[in-house]
Amino acid sequence: MGGWGIAVHGGAGVDPNLPKERQEEAKRLLTRCLDIGISALRSNLSAIDVVELVVRQLETDPLFNSGRGSALTENGTVEMEASIMDGPKRRCGAVSGLSTVKNPVSLARLVMDKSPHSYLAFLGAEEFAKKQGVELVDNEYFITEDNVGMLKLAKEANSILFDYRIPTIGTCGAGAAAMDNPLQMNGLPISVYAPETVGCVVVDKEGRCAAATSTGGLMNKMTGRIGDSPLIGSGTYACELCGVSCTGEGEAIIRSTLAREVAAVMEYKGLRLHEAVDFVIKNRLDEGKAGVIAVSKNGEVACGFNTTGMFRGCATEDGFMEVGVW
């Protein structure tokens, strides 16, 4: 055991009808991000630096729901949030309500490293960003045509569009069945791929774990809405034992303090990483749908989800590498 390990995600809950090209596009991005992370790990960057680096990549690429490509609020604007946590001393940083900060995860890191606080939001966070001299852009930069279209759909259906999809039907002929019985998420028929939250967890050669999560949140969300991604213990958690990033139904993740739960069962029940991830997905989500990626200080990586698919990738120092959707 031992050695470095890395896992990334682009969100849990995938439309089974997602066109092959979009799936391939997602897998290419996940692979690229993994490679960046692996390269950094080989150069002896610490876990906390690697998670930030990788999530920055995911934020910058418009494919997933974070940074550029973020889901839109009810007002058609972008409000982004992120959190980052460093296992060894459980230092953490989080931000919410960002509208001009190009890389929310990096601002979360600055909150952790350069402020006396753990969490800054909205105007206060933007002011801090200015003072720190991070790269700022117009809100329009984050808005993509795809998402403008999605927002319109969501408003027409007059409901919240969650950042994942689950089928309401069984496994036989999912594609055909979906045509007859449109996939539903909170009453909204889905026929378009929806963007997702992103995250990265890393354990470096020294056994240090770190985690980071970033998102634009729910499509058509109320302005001011905060989800699970910036909440330490819910969307993100890291300690001596492991690093965890979650994605999926925000409410379910918060109520179950999902990221902390993985670490808690390892710490208090002595479960290994895979067992812990399986346990929380099976037992802690009740009716909720979510996915988890995690690493342990022993160099293990694990993913778990009770949704239809989760965009993910993982790799370990012994040469194992896998990128998947289903």
Next chain:
Amino acid sequence: MGWAIALHGGAGDIPRSLPPELRLPREAGLRHCLDVGIAALKAHKHPLDVVELVVRELENHPHFNAGKGSVLTCSGTVEMEASIMDGKSKRCGAVSGLSTVVNAVSLARLVMEKTPHIYLGFHGAEAFAREQGVETADPSYFITPENIVRLKQAQEANRVQIDYTQPIQKEPNDAAAAGARIPNGDSQIGTVGCVAVDGEGNLASATSTGGLVNKMAGRIGDSPIIGAGTYANHICAVSATGKGEAMIRGTVARDVAAVMEFKGLSLKEAAAYVIDQVPPGNAGLVAVSSTGEIATVYNTAGMFRASASEDGYSEISIWDSPINFM
């Protein structure tokens, strides 16, 4: 078994030399709020209603750091936050960055019950408040002369402090050191919270605060974060107080329940265990279990608190030994 209730008005370096004119109003406030809670439980109100009711009273009391009497940000403004959680369903609601809402805890409850979200912050939360027609007041309503003084002292010391006054110290992080007294021996006030359980094992928790004196605008602490300042499930309900940043990284409220569940500790043992993990001088909590146990634990000099149970037990305290057994 039977009902039980515990509430707090903040943990911190409350000097034993606290003069009567500052101690007595707070004791009276604790007594009044305890009576309100007991009456509600006797009238078979659901614990969720009870904790909201009690925290509203604490918010309205100008000597506690919540609602009126909230400490001030570095800009001299008030930014209030709160959260509430129902144990059986684990439904929760939270708000941050409020400046005109008279009772933050009630707005948190409305977020839980009237929106598809869990957490609203800043301008979005204020807009929601207006939509809901909750009681609002001019920002000046919340500001008290004592807090203007506290801010001035903190700024002179160039420090962020856990809403209490101390002599000028050079170490910004050494909040618990020295324990010296300032000439007028002003009191320590802090976050407020309440936990309750009824005869059927229904549990609930709520926490509310103005945060840290001299905090950066936009700073969010542990009080609105589910798992950090507030938590309730079918095992227990917890409301924590102290240095937010320490409670966030320690997922304090969640851990009490986790330790009971996974390590089989009693409520009091679990509460002591968890507080022990937080650096001295930083945390306190009140908790009740589904079986009517009460725990009030802190590793600070004192914690304003009150508790009672159906068997006739009742207590109002500020100091005493850190482990408080019935």
